Amino acid sequence: MLAFNFVSSPGAGKTSLLVRAVSDLKQSRPVAVIEGDQQTSNDAERIRATGVPAIQINTGKGCHLDAAMVGEAYGRLAPLRGGLLFIENVGNLVCPAAFDLGEACKIVVFSTTEGEDKPLKYPDMFAASALMLINKIDLAPVLDFDLAQTIEYARRVNPKIEVLTISAKTGEGFSAFYAWIRKQADKMRAGVLGAVQG
Ligand SMILES: Nc1nc2c(ncn2[C@@H]2O[C@H](COP(=O)(O)OP(=O)(O)OP(=O)(O)O)[C@@H](O)[C@H]2O)c(=O)[nH]1
Ligand SMILES: [Mg+2]
Ligand SMILES: [Zn+2]
Known part of the structure; x- marks a missing residue:
């Protein structure tokens, strides 16, 4: 099983992009989602509406997921051998940024409305992530968003961070994300990335 940990500031579009991604990817392999929020089951309900299983974790006063929470939630899912597990932090x-949930890697979702300087202000998250998805690219023209500056920051x-631009609203960039x-x-099959035994 291949697991990804999606991290971002509130509202960058993690759930929106997961709704689109699981709807497409469920055709070809088993997919499940673990959702983390302080309160509500809104995000798990949005995923379940696509027909994909989702477990909601509520952290209450807590502000991040840890591996024990994810382990407990994972135990409530059907086996995902050969599949994809998306964890929305x-x-x-x-x-x-500081918590390893057993994922192959972290994916930081950064949206065009947040301001180009966020990677410099919150460097740990960008340093910890293998991929930066720049979401809400459909809004870039009305925001004077500077893509090159964001990537440079x-x-x-993190000189090695990979970057893709997407729009969860229009679907732009998703085929590159699936690739x-x-x-x-x-890489996981070749033993370069850690697989989680399911
Ligand atoms: N224009 C535009 N709006 C988007 C896009 N992706 C998400 N949104 C909007 O952004 C808002 C937040 O989206 P969510 O998917 O709930 O964001 P999130 O990161 O899951 O939020 P939290 O779980 O609360 O941290 C919603 O109003 C979405 O409709 C996008 O690509 N383009
Ligand atoms: Mg969400
Ligand atoms: Zn925290």
Whole structure:
């Protein structure tokens, strides 16, 4: 099983992009989602509406997921052998960077409305992530969003971070994102990335 940990500030579009991604990816392999929020089951309900299983974790006063919470939630899912597990962390650009949930890698979702300087202000999250998905690219023209500046800042804190631009609203960039996921699955099979035994 290949697991990804999606991290971002609140509202960057993690659930929106997961709704689109699981709807497409469930055709070809088993997929499940673990959702983390302080309160509500809204995000798990949005995923379940696609027909994909989702477990909601509520952290209450807590501001991140930890491996024990994910282990407990994973135990409530049907076996996912050969499949994909998407973990949506609590919307928080700070401390989820410090917690390993057993994922192959972290994916930081950064949206065009947040301001180009966020990778410099919250460097740990960008340093901890293998991929930066720049979401809400459909809004870039009305925001005077500077894509090159954002990427330059992100690579200043993590020279190896990969970058893709997407729009969860229009679907732009998702085929490149799926190709990136396939590449990670190939790496896992080749033993370069850690697989979680399911
Ligand atoms: N224009 C536009 N809006 C988007 C896009 N992706 C998400 N949104 C909107 O952004 C808002 C937040 O989206 P969510 O998917 O709930 O964000 P999230 O990161 O899951 O939020 P939390 O779980 O609360 O941290 C919603 O109003 C979405 O409709 C996008 O690509 N383009
Ligand atoms: Mg969400
Ligand atoms: Zn925290």
